[in-house]
Amino acid sequence: MNYKFFPKISFLLLISFSFFEGLQAQNPPIEPSVILITNHQQLPQWTSPWKRGFTSSGNGTGFLIQNRWILTNAHVVSNSRLLLLKKTSSAEPFIARVVAIAHDSDLAILEADDPSFYQGMHPLELGKLPELQSHVRTYGYPIGGTTISRTEGVVSRVEFGTYVHSGVDSHLIIQTDSAINPGNSGGPVIQDGKVVGVAFQSNPNLNDVGYLIPVPLVRRFLKDMQDGVYDGVPEIGIQVSNLLNRHLRRFLKLPSDTSGVLIDRVLPQTPAEGKLHVGDVLVEIGGVPIDASGMVDYEGYQVPFHIMAEHQLVGDLLNFRIWRHQQFKEVELELSLPPFIKDFRLSYDTPPQYLIFGGLIFMPLNRNYLQSSPPSPALLYEHLYREAEKPGTRREQVLMIVGILPSPVNAGYTNLKNFVLNRVNGIPIRSLKHLKSVLAELKSSARFYRFESEWDPTLVVLDKEAVYREHERILERYGIAEGEQL
């Protein structure tokens, strides 16, 4: 779990709950459809990638929607080894499996294997975006008790926010003052008997603030997974800055009745590449005008223009009106997912890739590794800035020697850590798989393996015969079952 909540019980909330109860008396009860999810998970160890940690368990919430599907958060069911469901009406645990998972939107669909699980339950209906200041009620199984909990609050904001489960994605988010605690995650937030959001995260720096995933994003998730494969939220692939400065607008000769944002960067391998240019002013998206700070009107809320892309599917077309060379122009993009985006998101459910060779531990750089170890400047540069400063130089994977398993074959290098690998015997290395094939090719011709980095002057040289002689001994000595996981 990535979230911290404030264990706080408010007397005032209990009072307002009684008031709210009367407003919803005519709707069918929600509680039978709200499920306690227990996830027995096993987390990978990114600094010792061959190790599998002990299992731990955590509780979250889910609720029945259409097609026997149980909707919850992705972070509730990530890295799972066993998922158990429990209804309010029964003590019996039911085994569940993940039908679809969207780490970019922190949503997941589960299904119980046993049809009897669904007896006495009815699917909850999805509603719409709630209005500001309207009352909502959150259902779930937060810490502090074992029975279902209901808390109430008011919608205080609808805006864009970071979804911390992936670490990088920003989507529409609803802020409420409803108490959301560990265990609430994945629970339904109800208004007028319909689901208006999924409780998912809190902010440890603020009191009594909870965040919900709004229904439009849930609907997008369900639509995306209809074909059995979840593709993900597509990207446009641009970086923009505001046009709040009137002198900047004058410089661009933008008509006085026109606003928009300035394109500062077009990312490679994205839909925008070749279609949108640095210096273009983005005036409209999907027919909706963009204001000078990059906001559009979305169902009465002012939110960043990206909202117009985030409800689309991969392959959908999206129209832009731009101001280029003092003329308006229409541009159509086919939305897609850039291949590099996976390295920027936190990774779940897949074990770390690694290769052990001569006691050197090679791994590709990703966000999980950066978060699990104090990042070195070289790694940060490779991860965040290389492609921006030197377009086209980003490799398929940035490889590192993350550490050494001390052995006579690598004596003298035992302090090596976070060594960015660029070349082996002068051959540029593109990925972990490429490294493996290069090492295999050199086996017949080279006497030494020479590992070089653009960042670290240490010349790492291993004797080939010693590497192969010591390999099994190193694995045995350090209790490593597999020397690689590619």
Next chain:
Amino acid sequence: MKFNLQILLILFVLPSILWGAEPENSNSKEFKKSVALIRTYQQAHDWLIPWNKKALRQRNGAALVLPQQQLLTTAGLVMNHTLIEVRKPGDDRPYEAEVILADNAINLALLHVSDPSFWDDLDPVEWGKTKLGDSKIQYWESKNEWKSISGKVKQLFIGYRSQSKAHFPVFEVVASLKSKVQGNPLVQNNKITGMIMQLRDSNLDAFPASFLQTFIKKASEKPYSGFPQRGFGWQQITQDALRSHLSIEKSQTGILIDRIFHYGTGSDVLQINDFLVSMAGKKLSNEGKIEHSEWGNVLFDFLFTDQPQNFETFSLEVIRQGKRLSLETHLEDFPAEKYSVPLKTVEHPPRYVLRGGVLFQELNMNYLEIWGKDWTSKAPARLSIYQQLESHLPVNKNRRLVLVTRVLPTSINIGYQNLRSLIVTEINGRPVHRLEDVKTAFENPRDGFHQVNFMPGSNRAYLILPDAEMKATDQQILQHFQIPHLERLSF
């Protein structure tokens, strides 16, 4: 009782007699008149608001009295001074001192007091030779309390001052002392053989007398050239495979050159993967040490600081691609300001240029330390990356990274006010490598506008300022924010 008292008397008297019988171990001579007390009032520059200075603080220490009416102390004690007061034994009157020379790289400074009466009745230092073994540290605990404690000079090592990246010889002195005694004398055999630099952990670091004398001699030559430093990075070869790969015999000792700096001794002749086997005729061990007749094994950097002259010819012997070569280089220093991201300076106020409320500064260690001692994790990653990888990234000599550090809010920069610490690449189509380039570029607007471009990947590609409005606004900004000048490029 009477009998017992006699025994006690004998016990007390006997050690004193024995002590007196070994005059070479006696450090009993007092050097009160060779030590002056210093109080400095310091006010550092504010690198966040470059036209401001920080709060005033006070520091106390000591200085050794030298011939020719000079005082020797640590540079740290007098840095950022607004006033230096010195007092001498038995005289409460403060005299004002001025700095003749401060070398912050090695932490030494020379002072002068212009009032001739200060020098009356003071005894200039007579230097002795530093030795391992017993010593005394003499110091003023307060202005009336002179103290002397025992210590042992344990070893000579090569000290490293991270803020200047300078290497210099230091003695480690084991002594039970918690007072800050910087600038006070180390006494051996009734001679001053060193000066205390700092309290480190539970021990003291002391400058050897020979190094102090070299500094004093160098200081007398104009211009002062500083101490040479190495111009290369190195690593040990502990791997037989690496040794074989480089065709270095197992019996051959030396170190592997793995980086060449832009400046410093050897940077002009050495190459990466050279195996350095000797310097100035002294063989190098596999740990980078030379055999010194007096001090045993010390790091080779000792050879640089032991030389009285810069630019002297200096010989290096290397094995390059299997061939033994003799190289000639010269001793060269590596001052803080020559780094692409200059090291911390206390000598100059911050340089800046302010146009249209947009504040331009150069990236250096002083700026990074705005984020405190943990700047490596707290400063913007992009800036700390450049500092930490300074010697790895392809930066050119004499180039700086120019930043927009802050924007003072005015009507013409609406929309830019939240910009912080962005690296500038061009202004009005002109490349920007120094603050002087900023000033020149702003003298050449294009079509009535100034365009400031930022490094790709910044959160804005460029900003625009209108020339006419900017010129009209700049004077208002000075008044409104009470800033003395629109720029400070020289001191």
